Amino acid sequence: MKLSKLDINQLHQGLVKKEFSSQEITKDFLEQIEKKNKEIFAYLSVHKESALAQAEKVDALIAEKKEIPLLAGIPTAMKDIIMIEGEKCTAASKILADYTASFDATVIKKLKEQGAVILGKTNMDEFAMGSSTENSAFGITRNPCDTERVPGGSSGGSAAAVAADMCVYSLGSDTGGSIRLPASFCGTVGLKPTYGRISRYGLMAFASSLDQIGPLTKTVADAKIVYDAIKGKDPLDSTSVEVKDEDKKISVKGLKIGVPKEYFVKGMDPEVEKVIRETIKKYEQEGAIIEEISLPSTSYALPVYYIIATSEASSNLARYDGIKYGFSKTKDSKSLLDVYLQSREEGMGEEVRRRIMLGTYVLSAGYYDAYYIKAQKLRNIIKRDFAQAFEKVDVIFTPVSPTVAFKIGDKIADPLSMYLGDIYTISVNLAGLPAMSTPCGKAHNLPVGLQIIGPEFSENKIFSVGQILENYGH
């Protein structure tokens, strides 16, 4: 039996019934990594010893007939922007190439309490800025479905690791689509939870009002298991909230699905549109009511996003200054200003520097009102659009991306064309809503993801709706 093919529940059952041990599972995955990472480059670092030691501990508990949590002994991977005490955390940036985390992120603490086996840290666009994982300072990740293509980004390593059976599930972070896009491109499930649902403590900040941690998994059921394990209010993240998840069974009969007309416009690959339309049709045949809805401010979302996200980034990334930690030119510089200028010049990649420049510009005297204030006001209008839509429908269906995974090198030279690929995912972050990418078919023989968007804190509803598609066997 190929253990690396199984999902969380199957592995858990197997462990409890002693059909195999956590050490066997872990070795199986380490073998996969050994075999595939050279080509795919999903992992930046592999924690072989600590993973095997953790697996041994779980096996001992099972031998003692102790009850184990669902994620105990199950191998996972973390985007290299989430801190694990004593392990390197680079954010795929040269400026943090030798940085070691001094504490555990809250999500890591929660997973460790369950007994999760952490296999390593995954590749990403530097500081989560990008849509292709080509912006990593340490090399590009390849899409396991077609190694000539990008896995999407910025959590490209996390998605590729799941898709290539190099871990059972992984965590990523999503600021404008960074979980959903790679999930869609690699054919995995990817959830961006409601803003505030999961603690951001220990997640290196990119744009604090948009960032959320979430799971990338093989199945919808797995996404729910991981989400349940990491959610909840945390005193160390004052934007986190405690809410009770509704646990009502959703029936497809009478389920109202909104399809925004502004999302089906030119620019979308007709093959992708066909797959999405066919998926919507399946739900209709099962008894769902499809309604065309309007999200009138859709066309402002992208500029609004890039103003807000870069503003917050320019402030958040000021901490990487070559003084307190990370790559530093302090020994070769003449003045304090030179330490800053040179450490950041050499330590940060092109896209990161471009975004810091943009953010600094839109926040600078004379431009603040025209850009930042305007963007904040429009953000509220975008949020209101969704709230009004959810008065009429239960969930909204859209594509995750207008295209399938593109070829490596295709968009990297033109930043604006790269930004445009995020057109369907960014509004969700601006509105703080939960959304999931679920595989729904193939176009050009490559995976297509359906985006299921729900109202605030409706993750369970999104899982049930996604489950319907999974049961259908797309």
Add this chain to the structure above:
Amino acid sequence: MINKEEVKHIAELARLGLNEEEIKTMEKELSSILDYMETLKKVDAEDSAITNYSKLIENTMREDKIKTTENNAQLMGAVPEMEKGFIKVKTVL
């Protein structure tokens, strides 16, 4: 849209060193992105509020209590240049 002098000024504000080649590229790329952002100028948003807080959060407070951290050695171990237990920086004034 944005000229060379502005690029240099913004780079200094952002504490980013840029070489001549990069200044030229930034000028071009930032201009095209800013042109795109210009589209917002035509939109009326006067009535909209500028804040976006979740309705579920209201004044997150905590007690102002002194706590000790246990990982001082790790934190200070990451500092590039130190002297007598302090972070060393170049002359400020």
